[in-house]
Amino acid sequence: MAKKLMRALAGEVQHTPPIWMMRQAGRYLPEYRATRAQAGDFLSLCYNPDLAAEVTLQPIRRYGFDAAILFADILLVPQALGADLWFVTGEGPRLSTVTAQADFDALKPAGAIHETLAPVYETLRILTRELPQETALIGFAGAPWTVATYMIAGRGTPDQAPAHALKAENRALFEALLDRITEATILYLSAQIEAGAEVVKLFDSWAGSLKGADFDTYAVAPAKRIIAALKARHPGVPIIAFPREAGPAYEGFARATGADCVALDNSVDAAWAAAHVQKDGCVQGNLAPGHMVTGGPELDAAARAIVEAFRGGPHIFNLGHGITPDADPDNVQRMIDAVRSA
Ligand SMILES: Cc1c2[nH]c(c1CCC(=O)O)Cc1[nH]c(c(CCC(=O)O)c1C)Cc1[nH]c(c(CCC(=O)O)c1C)Cc1[nH]c(c(C)c1CCC(=O)O)C2
Numbered sequence: 356m357a358k359k360l361m362r363a364l365a366g367e368v369q370h371t372p373p374i375w376m377m378r379q380a381g382r383y384l385p386e387y388r389a390t391r392a393q394a395g396d397f398l399s400l401c402y403n404p405d406l407a408a409e410v411t412l413q414p415i416r417r418y419g420f421d422a423a424i425l426f427a428d429i430l431l432v433p434q435a436l437g438a439d440l441w442f443v444t445g446e447g448p449r450l451s452t453v454t455a456q457a458d459f460d461a462l463k464p465a466g467a468i469h470e471t472l473a474p475v476y477e478t479l480r481i482l483t484r485e486l487p488q489e490t491a492l493i494g495f496a497g498a499p500w501t502v503a504t505y506m507i508a509g510r511g512t513p514d515q516a517p518a519h520a521l522k523a524e525n526r527a528l529f530e531a532l533l534d535r536i537t538e539a540t541i542l543y544l545s546a547q548i549e550a551g552a553e554v555v556k557l558f559d560s561w562a563g564s565l566k567g568a569d570f571d572t573y574a575v576a577p578a579k580r581i582i583a584a585l586k587a588r589h590p591g592v593p594i595i596a597f598p599r600e601a602g603p604a605y606e607g608f609a610r611a612t613g614a615d616c617v618a619l620d621n622s623v624d625a626a627w628a629a630a631h632v633q634k635d636g637c638v639q640g641n642l643a644p645g646h647m648v649t650g651g652p653e654l655d656a657a658a659r660a661i662v663e664a665f666r667g668g669p670h671i672f673n674l675g676h677g678i679t680p681d682a683d684p685d686n687v688q689r690m691i692d693a694v695r696s697a
Contacts, residue, residue, distance in 0.1 A: 360422045360491035363637050363669045364554060364593035364615050371695055372662060372670040373421035375493070376687070377640075378677030379414040380426050383647070383684060386413045397442050401427050404477035411482055415490055417684070418691055422491040422554070423482060425547070427475050429497030429558055432539050433506045435471035437463040452509040453532055454521060465538035472543060476550035483551035493595075494552030496544050498559035499536040499577040506532065515564045522569075537577050541584045548589045556595040556618070557581060563600020563620075570604050571611075578612040586613065595639060599676065606631040621675025625664035639671035642690070647674070647682035650689055658693040 357365075359373035381387055390410050394400035401407060407426040415423050430448050434440040439451040453459055469476075482492055496502075500518075507529075508517040522529045544555045562574040582594050596614035598605065600622060609617050609632070616637035619628050625641055632638055641661050646654040662672065672694050678687070 358421070358489055358491045358553075360493075360671060361553065361593070363671050364595075366636060366669050368667070368669055370666075371697070372665070372672040373491075374672040374691055374694055375420040375422040375424065376414070376674050376678050377424075377644075378679075379418075379420060379424065380410045381678060382680035383678055383682040383687075384413055384417070385684075386410075386417075397428075398440070401431060402474045404474050404481055407474075407478040408481040408485060411478070412485060414687075415486065418687060419487075420490070422493050423486055424493040424556070425475070425479060425482070425495060425552065427478070427495070429495070429502060430505060431472060431475065432468065432496060432502055432536065432543060435463070435468035435543075436465075436535065436539060437461060437467075438506060447511050448505060450505055450509045452517075453506045454517070456528055459528055459531055459535075462535060465535060465542055468539050468543055469546060472546070476546055479547055479550035479552055491553050492551055493554045493556055494544060494547035494550075495556040495558060496540045496547075498557045498562070498574065498581075498596075498598075499533045499540065500565060500573045501559050501561045502536050502540075503529070503532050504561050506536075515561050519564070522573075533573065533577060537580055540581055544581070544585055545588050548585070548592050552592075554593050554595060555585065556597060557614075559596070559598045561600075562598035563602065570601070574598055574601070574604075575608070575611050578614065582613040597640075607635070608632070609635040616669075616671065618673065619675060623675075625661055629664050629667060633665060633668040633670070637669035637671060638665060640673045640675050642672075642674045644674045644676050644678055644682070647678050647686045647690070650683060650686040654686060654689055655693040658690050659697040662694055662697040 387410050391400050394403050394406045411423050411426040441449050504515045504518040507521050565574050593615035595616040597618035599620045619640040621643040
């Protein structure tokens with residue numbers, strides 16, 4: 356029988372949804388912290404196929420999730436295009452910036468990314484051998500707008516102001532950068548599929564700051580282009596899109612982009628999403644990650660409410676965003692128990 360996750364993505368309605376979590380391999384797990392220490396730092400872990408495969412497998416061993424997500428980061432693509440990338444402990448990523456034509460001209464062509472990203476493909480090949488047969492393997496990349504916000508600002512920003520400013524001041528350069536990221540993302544996800552990813556997910560974490568026509572031009576259109584290219588090369592490989600904080604624009608996103616599944620953040624009302632988003636296909640997400648810190652009967656009730664809200668259509672149980680380092684690993688088991696007994 357096909358894997359539970361693949362069945363949901365194909366549109367099958369299941370009484371108990373498949374479960375996985377954004378950032379399921381991460382700092383809330385002591386075994387992750389130990390392996391990261393062994394690798395030296397986060398980026399060394401991403402580029403060490405044996406250890407990256409090991410941390411991908413850790414949450415599968417502990418919890419038996421229905422899917423494993425490749426351990427890597429969306430910012431490896433800018434690095435593969437030639438940007439400098441480093442992580443400041445307790446603060447987050449830092450990159451060399453792209454704000455002038457000369458910065459853009461110094462980037463590598465999209466086709467050069469495999470030189471840097473080859474270890475990621477090796478991680479996937481290891482996982483295809485080591486994962487339990489019922490566990491689906493998810494590859495991923497950042498969506499062009501979200502990746503561009505980091506490349507322009509050189510860091511994470513609360514409002515993506517530097518990227519909005521470049522868009523206003525030098526639209527040609529801004530669009531050239533989005534195009535380069537789009538081309539690289541197609542090649543990267545295609546190579547992930549060839550290495551064994553059965554599903555791919557596109558993270559547009561900052562889609563919510565694109566308003567009006569900008570949302571269509573810089574969130575919908577690049578996702579549509581990436582999905583069309585992947586569907587042409589790899590028919591039958593499902594794609595999950597995550598336009599975080601898209602609000603009302605969640606409605607129609609799957610139809611407009613060709614995505615097989617839309618991931619919902621935790622600000623979306625589940626009943627609204629069941630009526631307006633799930634009518635077009637599979638949905639995933641929505642549980643507030645804070646429940647993984649606070650736990651208790653509130654967690655059970657919130658998890659069950661999501662299962663019930665989406666029971667009328669194809670559904671993958673997930674959080675609305677990544678699990679945080681202060682989460683209690685026991686609450687993850689509690690969530691799984693609540694979903695599987697709902
Ligand atoms: C925006 C973004 C990034 N990375 C990612 C996104 C999109 C999803 C989202 O909105 O969170 C995606 C990502 N990052 C990571 C994964 C691995 C797979 C998984 O388990 O979900 C995935 C899918 C590992 C990671 N990526 C990062 C960690 C923590 C690094 C560590 O071990 O110190 C992990 C496990 C670091 C990272 N990477 C990024 C930031 C802003 C940070 C620092 C903030 C933080 O520490 O949480 C960029």
